[in-house]
Amino acid sequence: MILAPPEQSYLSTCPVCQRQIDVTSLEPFTKLQCPFCGQMVRVRRRFDQFMIVRQIGEGGMSRVFEAEDETLGRRVALKILNRQYSRDSVRLEQFQREAHITANVTHPNVIKLYSVGYDQGYFYIAMELVGGGSLEQRIRREGHLKEAEALRIGREVAEGLRAAQQLTLIHRDVKPANILFTETGTAKVVDFGLALFMDRGGDQSGEIWATPYYVAPEKVIENKEDYRSDIFSLGATIYHALTGSPPHKADTASIEDLRRIKSKRVTLGESGLHFSPRTEHVINGMLSFTPEDRFANYSEVVDEMRLAEGLLDRGSVRRRLVSRRARLIGSIAAAIIAAYVIGWLVRESGERRQARALQLTTASQLDLDGTGVTLTADKSGKKTISERFTEARQDMLEDRQFATAQHKFAKLLESKDLIQPTQNWARFNAALCSIMLDKKKDAAAQFAQLATTPDLNGLAPFFTRIKDRMAVGFGLGLNPDTLGYKDTNEEILGYLLHGLAEWHFGDALLGAKELEYFQEHLALLKKAADTTPATSLDWITRYSTLVDRYKPDFPLVRSALKPKNSGTLAELRASLALVQQTRKKLKTSGAFLSWIKGLESGLQREISLLTLQDQQRQMDEDKKHRQADLEILSEVNALVPSLVQGYDYTRAIDMLTGTRLQTTDVRTALDGRLYLYTQSRDFIRQLTADLSTKGWTGTITRREGGQLTGRITTDPAGTTITITLDRGTLSLPFSSLTPESLVEIAQSLGTQITDSTDYYRRQENTAAFARLNGLLQLSTTIASQLMEENSSFRTRWMKVMAAGI
Known part of the structure; x- marks a missing residue:
């Protein structure tokens, strides 16, 4: 836990009069009137x-x-x-945790964090500055956003939050104010100050730290939350962007009132505004009352929003096309309607005759589906049961449209004309689709409804075994040698079924073995089919295409990286890279993909933990180094003035140059002092050079008192000054002249300089010399003018200000 340093006094230097002002009780960037010179200045x-x-x-x-x-x-x-939180060790730790968390989330849609620190009794975080404002400001300015723009913003934010979710983080305060924009409009998530690592026990504080308008119901009702709570808050945020109002009018400080308000379900359609059906589907799904009814993760949210965006684009194109052709359609509409009516009357009688003919077709007639599937006319008169079955199976085996095939098999099972064993085969295939879609409950439900009656053309024992094994537990863990299915007829599909079930819900290695067993024994069946009449079982060989889909993943399963119990940060990152590479290569979903994702999340958590520990150690080391550097700097500052002999700064410069410091801010202070001494040395060198070649006429003041007027020159070494008086000449040590006299001479000689670069250099030397020798008002006047005219000088001079010299 971080402990705030004890309270201490802080002084600020007035930039006008250079007097010290006590600013201990003032907040950062406070404007006040200097008690000494009366000027309005900013402090801290x-x-x-x-x-x-x-x-x-x-x-x-x-x-x-x-x-x-x-x-x-x-x-x-x-x-x-804020001051009260900077002294609160709990809040201080929370604030620092934001820094560590945000630093570990690297994504284009998350604000970058640069550094953290503690100065003048305040904890701070320095992060990426973006200039496009916040979503809250846009809503206030525009009222509400266009549908496509709101979806784009929601998708980009979801992508940023997905990066955090991969580190097992939740944001806990998703709202319009925490979504910022770059100048080009890219959305970025900011303020992870309330984030938690979900695998570390969640929030045990009992406090509800979230914005009431957007907080998920489960947080205020049960004080529970997970990733789906952020999905709700994002949905509420985009709802606000689309409609101009948040989904819940939750402007209350009462938890009881908030619980009552949050218990009411809200949908986008209730806003009274019109949106596309897909947009309503996405937002309503995110705003579902229970977490189980929402999208399971941000990948689903991103996909759904991208689909909604795409449909909007296509709809816009379609509307333009309709507009262009509206007049043409209107001019021929009457002719089309008339032609359609006549054609319908003729076709109706023909279709009725065709349906009666199909109903007379015998069940023994050969069919492209192979044996066991009965050819019967559908009562709709459009497609036969066989055609519908074949179409669904083609979607599954050839097109790999498993969701579409599952739906078609389900619709087929609703037909009253469906007889056995076609009904069981439809359930079998529907269950296969559910397995490949990772829908375990749907598959189990289909297996539970398999019929085991005798009217199954001898397949009753096969379907009985399938039902007993798959309806409960999916027969996971059974070796192919113990399954007992025949490999010379339809029963060989049992090996395919068990292999897919193992792959998706059990042991991927065993699943691969069973799928390979199925495909190898298909070769024997195919040979038999090649020598058998048209009533053969060659249709079964088509199921080999399903195994082809999984085969590229078999080597990945067998050579998968095994998790390590411990390791260095570099080793863990290397392991994570290999795991991520394996995941990207996978073509299928299932148990192995889930295992890989779990391993990936575990490695990411370990990396995050070690990174946080390294950062804490680094901060502790930096603190020690800083303290040591401050002690060195204090000793150097005390010693340096004694090394100056007159106006000879050589020994002081050597001391400052030879001092090695590790901490950036302390080194900056040292650099500021070194800068002053170096510039003062250059000031003296320039002045002695000018006096030795040009001379100067005027009045000088001696350190011990007294003034002299005459023409002044110096020797090239700059050790002795010669003054020509009316009564003769006088030689004095150069160091006997006051700093004011030297500055006056330098300023007078500087008026003769026409080269602007040389002039600015001389002025900079003079400002530094004046400040080092206590002429603060004069130094400030010169420096203020130079900072306005010369940006590079401003950077150098700020180091002097930082050093507090």
Whole structure:
């Protein structure tokens, strides 16, 4: 746990009069009147290397400023924890956790975090600054967003939150104010201050830290939450963007009132505005009252929103086409209607005759479906049972449209004309589709309804075994050698069934073995089919295409990376890369994919934990280094003035140059002091060079008192000054002149300089020399003018200000 440092006093230097002001009781960026010179100034603008420019936001726990990182020369968003929270060890730990969490989530739709720190009694986070405002501001400005734009924003935010979910994180406060935009409109999630690692026990505080408008019902009713709670909050946020109002008018501080309000189900259609059906489906799914009815994860949310966006685009194109052709359609509508009526009357009589003919076809007639499927006319008069069965099976085996095939088999089972064993085969195939879609309950329900009556053309024992094994437990764990299905007829499909069940719900290695067993023994069946009349079982060989879909994944299962109990951060990252590579190569879903995802999540959690520990250790090390550096700097600062002999700064510069510090901010302070001494040395060198070649006429003041007027020159070494008086010449040590006299001479000689670069260099030397020698007012005046005219000088001078010299 982080402990806030003890309270202490803080002073700020007035940039005008250079007097020290006690700012201990003032908040960052406070504007006040200097008690000494009366000027209005901003105080507490600097936090380590960050200089506050303006305030851009404020929340319950913190304020956010735009600031300049003077070390790296970039603008950042500086989030500073409020005073009461900066002294609260619990809130301070929560605020620092935000920094660690956000730093570990790297995604284009998540705000980047740069650094954290503690300065002047305040904890701060420096992060990416984006200039496009927030979703809250857009809603307030525009009223509500266009449907396509709201879906795009929702999809991008979901992609960012998915990156957090992969680290087992939830955000816990998804709302319009926490969705920011870049200048180009890209949405980014910010403020993970309330986030938790879900596998570490969740929130045990009992407090509800979320925004009432968008919080999920289970959080306020049961104080429970998971990833799906964030999905609800995102759905509520996009609802607000689409309609201009949040889904719940929850402007209350009462938990009881909030629970009552959140118990009411809200749908997008109730807003009174018109939206596409797919958009309503997505938002309503995210706003489902119970977490189980919502989307299971962000991947589903992203896919659904992308589909809704695509349908909107296609609808727009379709409307344009309709508009272009409207007049043409209107002009020929009457002719089409007349032609249709005549054609319908003729076709109706013909179809009735065709249906009667089909009903007379005998059940023994050969059919493309193979044996066991009866050819019967559907009462609709459009497709036979056989045609519908064949079409569904083609969707499954050839087109691999398992959801479509499952639906068609289910509709086929509703037909009253369906007889055995076609009915059982339809259930068998529907169950296969459910398995390949990972729908365990649907598959079990189909197996439970298999008939085991004698009228199954000798297949009753086969279907009985299938029903007994698959309806409960799916027969998982059985070796192919013990299954006992024949491999010379339809029963060979039992091996396929068990292999798929194992692959999706049990042991993927055993599933691969059973699927290979099925495919190998199909070769014998195919040979038999090639020498058998047209009533053969060659239709069974078509199911081999299902195994072909899984075969590329068999080597991945057999060579899968095994989890490690421990390892270094580099080893864990290497293991994670291999696991992710395996997952990307997988062509199918199932138990192995779930295992891989679980392993991936586990490795990510271990990496996050070690990263957090490393960061904490690094912070502790940085703190130790900083303390050691501060002690060194204090000793150097005390020693350096004694090394200056007159105006000779050589020994002081050598001392400062040879001092090695590890901490950035302390090194910046040292650099600021070194800068002053170096510039002062250059000031003296330039002045002695000018006096030795040009001379100067005027009045000088000596350190011990007294003034002298005459022409002044110096020797090239700059050790002795010669003054030509009316009564003769006088030689004095150069160091006997006051700093004011030297600055006056330098400024007078500088007026003769016409080269602007040389002029600015001389002025910079003079400002540094004046500040080092206590002429603060003069130094400030010169520096203020230079900072307005020369940006590079401003950067150098800020180091002096940071050093507090």
